[in-house]
Amino acid sequence: MAKASPRYDILAAAKGWAAPPASAKVNGETRPTLDVEQIFGESTFGLAEMRARLPKTVFKALMATIEQGTELDPSVTDAVALAMKEWAIEKGATHFTHWFQPLTGYTAEKHDSFITPNAGGGAVVEFSGKELVQGEPDASSFPSGGLRSTFEARGYTAWDPTSPAFIIDAQGDSYLAIPTAFASWAGHALDQKVPLLRSMHALDTQARRALQLFGTPGRRVLATMGPEQEFFLIDQEFYFRRPDLMSTGRTLFGAKPPRGQELDDHYFGSIPDRVLACMIEVERELYRLGVPIKTRHNEVAPGQYEMAPIYENANVSADHQQLTMLTLRNVSRKYGLVCLLHEKPFAGVNGSGKHVNWSFATESANLLEPGDTPHDNLQFLFFCVAIVRAVDRHQDLLRACIAHAGNDHRLGANEAPPAIISIFLGSELTEIFDQIESGAKATASGGGGLLGLGSPVLPKLPKHSGDRNRTSPFAFTGNKFEFRAVGSSQSASFPTTVLNTIAAESIDEMTTALETAIHSGADFEQALADLLSREIAASKRIIFNGDGYSEEWHREAERRGLLNLRTSLDALDRLKDPKNAELFSRYGVLSPEELHSRQEIELEKYFKVINIEGETTQTIARTMILPAAIRYLNDLFAAADRADKLGVDLSGVRTLVEKVSALVNQFSSAVEELVEVNAQMGGEDFESKAYHMRDAVTPAMNVVRSIADQLEKVIPDDLWPLPTYRDMLFVK
Ligand code: ADP
Numbered sequence: 001m002a003k004a005s006p007r008y009d010i011l012a013a014a015k016g017w018a019a020p021p022a023s024a025k026v027n028g029e030t031r032p033t034l035d036v037e038q039i040f041g042e043s044t045f046g047l048a049e050m051r052a053r054l055p056k057t058v059f060k061a062l063m064a065t066i067e068q069g070t071e072l073d074p075s076v077t078d079a080v081a082l083a084m085k086e087w088a089i090e091k092g093a094t095h096f097t098h099w100f101q102p103l104t105g106y107t108a109e110k111h112d113s114f115i116t117p118n119a120g121g122g123a124v125v126e127f128s129g130k131e132l133v134q135g136e137p138d139a140s141s142f143p144s145g146g147l148r149s150t151f152e153a154r155g156y157t158a159w160d161p162t163s164p165a166f167i168i169d170a171q172g173d174s175y176l177a178i179p180t181a182f183a184s185w186a187g188h189a190l191d192q193k194v195p196l197l198r199s200m201h202a203l204d205t206q207a208r209r210a211l212q213l214f215g216t217p218g219r220r221v222l223a224t225m226g227p228e229q230e231f232f233l234i235d236q237e238f239y240f241r242r243p244d245l246m247s248t249g250r251t252l253f254g255a256k257p258p259r260g261q262e263l264d265d266h267y268f269g270s271i272p273d274r275v276l277a278c279m280i281e282v283e284r285e286l287y288r289l290g291v292p293i294k295t296r297h298n299e300v301a302p303g304q305y306e307m308a309p310i311y312e313n314a315n316v317s318a319d320h321q322q323l324t325m326l327t328l329r330n331v332s333r334k335y336g337l338v339c340l341l342h343e344k345p346f347a348g349v350n351g352s353g354k355h356v357n358w359s360f361a362t363e364s365a366n367l368l369e370p371g372d373t374p375h376d377n378l379q380f381l382f383f384c385v386a387i388v389r390a391v392d393r394h395q396d397l398l399r400a401c402i403a404h405a406g407n408d409h410r411l412g413a414n415e416a417p418p419a420i421i422s423i424f425l426g427s428e429l430t431e432i433f434d435q436i437e438s439g440a441k442a443t444a445s446g447g448g449g450l451l452g453l454g455s456p457v458l459p460k461l462p463k464h465s466g467d468r469n470r471t472s473p474f475a476f477t478g479n480k481f482e483f484r485a486v487g488s489s490q491s492a493s494f495p496t497t498v499l500n501t502i503a504a505e506s507i508d509e510m511t512t513a514l515e516t517a518i519h520s521g522a523d524f525e526q527a528l529a530d531l532l533s534r535e536i537a538a539s540k541r542i543i544f545n546g547d548g549y550s551e552e553w554h555r556e557a558e559r560r561g562l563l564n565l566r567t568s569l570d571a572l573d574r575l576k577d578p579k580n581a582e583l584f585s586r587y588g589v590l591s592p593e594e595l596h597s598r599q600e601i602e603l604e605k606y607f608k609v610i611n612i613e614g615e616t617t618q619t620i621a622r623t624m625i626l627p628a629a630i631r632y633l634n635d636l637f638a639a640a641d642r643a644d645k646l647g648v649d650l651s652g653v654r655t656l657v658e659k660v661s662a663l664v665n666q667f668s669s670a671v672e673e674l675v676e677v678n679a680q681m682g683g684e685d686f687e688s689k690a691y692h693m694r695d696a697v698t699p700a701m702n703v704v705r706s707i708a709d710q711l712e713k714v715i716p717d718d719l720w721p722l723p724t725y726r727d728m729l730f731v732k
């Protein structure tokens, strides 16, 4: 009897996907070798295209902006627009869009055609410098956190010449996407890019000052970023039968399968064929867009994977990271798969993060790379100590910039990484820090400075130390820091903005301290030794090399006075701290109003996300799970009735009836409670609504879910209305 039940879709899902079109065999032969060099960047208006197509003077002016960050000469924009349009049209583009990143966390675009009607009733394709440089999308539907009322909805997009324009192919047609910043008519940042660019400028300014002291002036310093993206891929047959996945990106129900990730057989295992084919096409698309994807592998949970690029300048990398998420979502659909970017699509198995690897560098040197000479190492130690200091001072900001409803399922919830921000330095570097702290003290009176740390030269610094610690939210990994607490679905921009800004502040203040000491006649090395020693002593509580998951660490962190901001709302509340408004405005990254608007937007998002989850839980409970349970009860009643009539002993069925009806009763009263808190909403402003979601709706949802998960284990397979974890995680 082939009953039409979702359960039988497992077979359809497993068998139903056809060999993918793009990477299919050609005439039965294996696919032609991929010429990566040829396709890399072919869909971008990159340096090679610009050099070939632009007049020399224009190219030079543009390069000065791209490479040195100088202001763009407005007279060149018409020429750039013309070249860009010609290139785009050759690539088949009919439209262009200003591509921007509003505070939704996604990207936005509004397409305009290149066509302008002419007097003779025909049309010409045109694209002016003005259209390239500035656009005016209706801003009223994008979050502004109170920065703009709807009657003054005007928002502007402004071309970011430092991130290359690119072509997006869509169903045989294509369009030109121009990376832009997005701001209100009054100049308030309404997006992710503006503050990121400002923070890169702040870091550049301060790091240059420091480099001057170390005798290497005049070098531009660029923040670099490389995000590792984790995600799940599941068959779309399941996705479309899970209203919770469709509406919220995560499963709101689902009993843990007998087999989860216990066998540790997925991590780095061979990638299933269909998934591999999909990832290859994702990579290929991204290569065309100039995104340097480097690695791919299975992650810890079944159905979970990771892709990571080679790092780039943080602004370009942040754009590329958005393109990566977009491409993963789009290409997976061609393979009958759906890409889940949510931090915790499945309870009971690992969630997904986005490890943001971050450093800063001059054109010739990564400033967080320990050097070969004692001099280089002094400079490295200066910057490294500055970061430790910055993280210690601004634990709250690092926690706040990753705070959103999805990430609460990871941070502080028995999973990587903990909500307490600390730094993993590795044992070798920590030892050197200890030596500097005490050694400099010991030599302070006798002179000798850092280079006299009990050895002829500074101890050799570990290069690319093999140390690894997966439990730390913020780890030094040899020549960069890895911020592991960032959520898989979120933009990498704000975390990077925070890192740049707090680094700029510490570098600024430490540079000033050094300058002051030198002006008052101190020896550079001695002054540096004293400074480092002082700063290490003041911030070393943030260094923790042990197990970040352990209970012991929670107690120890509390003893050390570190913050433990368990939920997003605790963290977002810290954005109100005056020290944060001061920090962002001192470095020109966010005005107090802009910072406030961001907090408002995050509270609003938090409220809306959980509100939708609460409503979805309620609907699924009432319209899918409860009816299935009642159907089952009916079957049981019917069986018991008949048994009575026939005089057969069916005590087993009676036990079941009692068990199931008890669960059903519990379930329906839990659902009624959820319905009630869902209806309340928790007040007028987004803040009180957000707290209502955290403190009333989430717990009520959890109760409903836990009873539903028990029901799932007793209700017959063919009656259960939702694809199960076993289906979704293991059919590949
Ligand atoms: P793992 O974390 O597994 O050791 P890698 O060291 O190869 O892997 O790097 C992980 C990510 O860190 C990659 O995206 C890489 O490009 C990025 N990364 C490496 N060096 C830097 C740097 N100097 N600045 C920013 N990101 C970097």
Ligand code: MG
Pocket: 228, 355, 482
């Ligand atoms: Mg890593």
